[in-house]
Amino acid sequence: MTVSTDGQAPRTSDPRRARALPTGLGDRVFLGLTGAMAYFVLALLGAAAFSMFWGGRLAFQTFGLGFIYRSDWDAVNHQFGALVPIYGTVVSSGIAILIAVPVSFGIAVFLSEVAPRWLRGPVGAAIELLAAIPSIIYGMWGLFVFVPFMAGRVEPWLNRRLGSAPWIGEVFSGPPIGIGMLTAGIILGIMIIPFISSVMRDVFLAVPPQLKESAVALGATRWEVMQRVSLPYTRTAVIGAIFLGLGRALGETMAVTFVLGNAHDFSKSLLMPGNSIAAAIANEFTEADSPIYLSSLIALGFVLFAVTFIVLAAAKILLLRVDRREASH
Known part of the structure; x- marks a missing residue:
């Protein structure tokens, strides 16, 4: 210097x-x-x-906002509405989340807290391999294996037990054909389990051991450690994993196409065939023989984009609120 x-x-x-x-x-x-x-x-x-x-401007110009809430889909008379595909997309994805979240949470807790170290690797790898299976394989398995099982065992039982129940009877009543909203939702739930469970497992394993050991030293049980230490510490990542799986379910095409039924009929019953936005586009895009038909299918794609964007934006806002609340404490 x-x-x-x-x-x-x-x-x-x-x-x-x-x-x-x-x-x-x-x-x-x-x-x-x-x-x-x-x-x-x-x-x-x-x-x-x-x-x-x-690409969908012709449909929006012809039907206006009515395209969103119209339920008719008549290719012969050129009358199109997106309500039935939107309803099918939301309901099937909701069923998938209701099934996948508790199962994924159980898998993540088992692999991070219960399973011995020698078992974590093989089981975790096997679950992650489920994410590598093409969706068309899930669809074929669902059509040839799961649909007969639903038609022969599950749906007749639902008809007998819940078909005449008040409030929910019309949701679980219908012909036991195996193809419908419920089957599609279960297939979707199986498909998104690897995504949600893998993220949950990784974030649970990332919790500092000192926090868990401190809770155990104070007399907490294994479930109390998970409930009061691991979950609060990883709340943001867990919510993100759930919405990641939801985004995957909203855009799924081939697996849903095989088992949903592809019927443009509005029904409250989960046992009845329905349709989704992605399945309608995949099934009918090559059959669009008029400009308004093609424009309506492209408009469906824009609606699916908007629905997915709204869901993911809501997830981001929720995560920001959680982070802000945690920072204030």
């Missing part, structure tokens, strides 16, 4: 100072590249939404 004789601050001759500028330049370049990639993805998202809206 050299000392200045004019009363100014001493200047340093450290060679590391000479390398500060290239390092700063590299950081700025890296920041610019990553920012450009992020904005590029955002632009792609906007372009995809705009292209679907532009």
